[in-house]
Amino acid sequence: MRYVIIGAGVAGISAVEAIRSVDSDGEIIMVSDDPYGYYSRPGLAYYLTGELEDKALFPRTKEHYQKLNFNFLKARVTRILRSDHAVLVDGKSKLVYNKLLIAVGARAMPLGVAGANLEGVVKLDHLADAKHILKLAKRGKTLLARGMKVNYLLRGDRYWSNVLDKHESHVVEERLTEEGVVLHHKAELKEVIGKKGHVVGAMLVDGRTLKCDMLAYAVGISPCMELMEETNLAKDRGLLVNEHLQTTDLDIYAAGDVAQVYDPLSGKSALDSLWSPAHEQGRVAGWNMAGRKAAYLKSAPFNVTRLAGLTTTIIGTVGRGKDEDLIGIARGDSETWRELPEAIIAQSGFDVNHMRLMVGEKTLVGAILMGDQTLSWPLQKMIAGKADISSIREQIMATDAPLADLVAQFWMTWRTEEAL
């Protein structure tokens, strides 16, 4: 039995581990052209802020890999040859598989304006990008701390408008402003202006020009679909897979950011660009590839992120509609966060200590916590576990309800009953 895995991200690595947990003899070959192999991509943000050194981003040692007993091929898969049960490596050699996992991830959407290729126009997809940014910024704690003046262009009228509510956007924007970031709302980039091959400014659609030495863009990501073009595998925005992570070719699986996974509970196929689903999908794909039948069940999406230095947890469904700043879905994003919930909103807290609950008929369907994170873990469990909150629903909905206390009290009883 030979397993071939394309991609060295978290989905690929967890698939290798899962395969090995079932099949100790099968040959596993991972193929990736990422010069750095497997590392924590979410950790790149902390590398940029100087909280981490680059070498700390690598969760595995050589010994770990040796134990897993798989081969790593630093190369590029250029085609999938379904009828031969093989992939074409670097355009020349055939590598035959019995089971194939496509875990090639997603990448930043291109900027799509004139001048986008100038030196100094940067994105943050890979470790190589982060190193490039630091090289340009000459290494500092944060770009702003380095004395750089930062202009932030937003297409819409507020920050992350389809996930955060007006108040939450305002909190984030106010903090950015306090830090010296200049926000430009409804600002659309028309062209990047260069001189001798290097960016020197940004021209906006409204005619204004901002001088700059670096222009960073983050307008969403999209699954890397080039390999799928000639395969006839069913696809939508990502590669479509069933709950066993199988594509329409039952020997080909997909997991992670490239996979658009069928959710039997909602009947829909959704993209995620989160670490934890990629980890779990890789595991489920690996088990199935090795013969252990397992289904991936999407849990309430969850992410913890820092918005202008403010720790923010987003759980379940909290927003609606479309964010004008994003073409795809943002990195660390989940489409479920924007599904219109049949829910009423209850809120509490003040600027840097804020909680918003999305209250369904009998359960909480989503929550945002900014600042104090004491309740983050309980809320994640309550939402994912669909805790019946009927007993406190009326109290939660009351004007000026002590939300945090109500949730905390409920949690203590519920966790005992559920024996969590």
Next chain:
Amino acid sequence: MALLNIFKNNSSKHNVLATGHVISESSRCVQCGICSYNCPIGIDVRAHVWRDEAVKHSECLTCGECVARCPRGVLRFAQTDLFVRSKE
């Protein structure tokens, strides 16, 4: 007041030093490595979290560096209960 008491069993460092250890919620973890990077005695905290295991390491000082620095709230203190074997 409930909020203040919510983790009363594990919030006191005093207790933890005597009888506790660091536990994790691995679904929150993105393996960034800030925990391992900041451990003063070099325990690979991140690897424990990946395996969904408590940091039951004989050399762990329960100093709390990893708990405090984790940007995603993955780690917490819990009291060791010698008589109950649970994931926590």
